[in-house]
Amino acid sequence: MRSPIRDYLDAVIRDTSDITSGKVSDDIPELARVDPDLVAVSLSTVTGTVYSSGDHEHQFSIQSMSKPFAYAMAIEDHGLDEVLNHVGVEPSGDPFNEFSLDERTAKPRNPMINAGAIATHGLIKSDHAPASDRLMDLYSQLTQRNVEIDESVVASEMAAGDRNLGLAYLLSAAGALHLNPPAAVAGYVRQCAAMMTVDDLALMAATLANGGVQPNTGNRIFSRATTKQVLSVMASCGMYDAAGDWMTSVGIPAKSGVAGGIIGVLPGQIGVAVFSPRLDHHGNSERGSEMMRLLSENLGLHLMTAGRPARSSLREVHTAQVDDEAATIYALQGDLSLSSIETLVHEITTNPPQDPLVVFDMTRIDEVLQVAHETASSLATTLIDQGHRVIFVDPTEAFADFRDEEGREVERWSPEELREHTSGS
Numbered sequence: 001m002r003s004p005i006r007d008y009l010d011a012v013i014r015d016t017s018d019i020t021s022g023k024v025s026d027d028i029p030e031l032a033r034v035d036p037d038l039v040a041v042s043l044s045t046v047t048g049t050v051y052s053s054g055d056h057e058h059q060f061s062i063q064s065m066s067k068p069f070a071y072a073m074a075i076e077d078h079g080l081d082e083v084l085n086h087v088g089v090e091p092s093g094d095p096f097n098e099f100s101l102d103e104r105t106a107k108p109r110n111p112m113i114n115a116g117a118i119a120t121h122g123l124i125k126s127d128h129a130p131a132s133d134r135l136m137d138l139y140s141q142l143t144q145r146n147v148e149i150d151e152s153v154v155a156s157e158m159a160a161g162d163r164n165l166g167l168a169y170l171l172s173a174a175g176a177l178h179l180n181p182p183a184a185v186a187g188y189v190r191q192c193a194a195m196m197t198v199d200d201l202a203l204m205a206a207t208l209a210n211g212g213v214q215p216n217t218g219n220r221i222f223s224r225a226t227t228k229q230v231l232s233v234m235a236s237c238g239m240y241d242a243a244g245d246w247m248t249s250v251g252i253p254a255k256s257g258v259a260g261g262i263i264g265v266l267p268g269q270i271g272v273a274v275f276s277p278r279l280d281h282h283g284n285s286e287r288g289s290e291m292m293r294l295l296s297e298n299l300g301l302h303l304m305t306a307g308r309p310a311r312s313s314l315r316e317v318h319t320a321q322v323d324d325e326a327a328t329i330y331a332l333q334g335d336l337s338l339s340s341i342e343t344l345v346h347e348i349t350t351n352p353p354q355d356p357l358v359v360f361d362m363t364r365i366d367e368v369l370q371v372a373h374e375t376a377s378s379l380a381t382t383l384i385d386q387g388h389r390v391i392f393v394d395p396t397e398a399f400a401d402f403r404d405e406e407g408r409e410v411e412r413w414s415p416e417e418l419r420e421h422t423s424g425s
């Protein structure tokens, strides 16, 4: 059965198809060769279910989305205090590649801008293997596949890399770099040239959402404290000089890359990744930012509005006789947000109901977000098409005038009606 969450992601792509503004990066000449109309979105729950749409198998370089993971590795290597001695955590308000050091401390302001990222790369322990090899290994653990470097992107960035080299010399002169400048830049450029799909990136983001544990393997990759630090810095500095605008309009920790990717993390719930190569003047994907804004609005991701903690919306599934019809009853609870309704979608798609009557009992539902409305509508459509009769028990009236996608009315009962007509369970 087709997943309504997948349908929702298709709609995010459709609804942003008129956004063709922005410009593909040419700082790295190799990146300018990309098809600018490629587009993809992927979402992973903290239980590791991945939903995606668009060109989700297309690989592109991770670029600056590598920075949070390299920062995490440096913290795991040395402890946070030591890393803070070398790289700050204040938003710089400057573009990502600014020649920027804090005047007072002579340290890079944060690990998300290039100055801080090159210094951070230099901190990663490399006694046994180069930092970039260790990072490939880390990416592979996070994505559960063998992540590789695009050598043509490396060569292209190295040939056009005077600015990063200049930054590295500046850091070195200020005593803030642990490697010699050319080696630091060469390693950092490899860190950025790892090839990823949005599905890989969504899983990486979901590991951060999951407190540092990879959702599928169950392996703890980063400590909880490291993960919290990384997410905090993503929230304040991840979108460079657009960080304030991002926090107000999208409202989740995020990181962009100059190849056109953006990852976002809703702690405890989901990791998201989008891809579209045209960039705005900050170097953030133009269409990708709008996809993220839509996802945030419709899925209720904004951290400052997330009130109640999410819990699974599926309380129990049981069968009963409703009048003389055999029924499968799904009892739901809590807020119907994306991450909570996903458990219901997962249950119905993997284990479709066999009874002619399907009842969604929403007696214990508090609030219904827009995405849950759309998801329920599409679930109802599929079930009705398959010949089921569908009843919503909806005391909150959240589904008043509810129709499925074909415009068919869905029966709505009160909890009393359900009780009166039900026998056995």
Ligand code: GLN
Binding pocket: 027, 062, 063, 064, 065, 096, 097, 114, 157, 164, 189, 192, 256, 257, 258, 259, 283
């Ligand atoms: N490798 C790129 C650079 O250093 C990464 C920049 C980015 O993605 N914003 O310029």
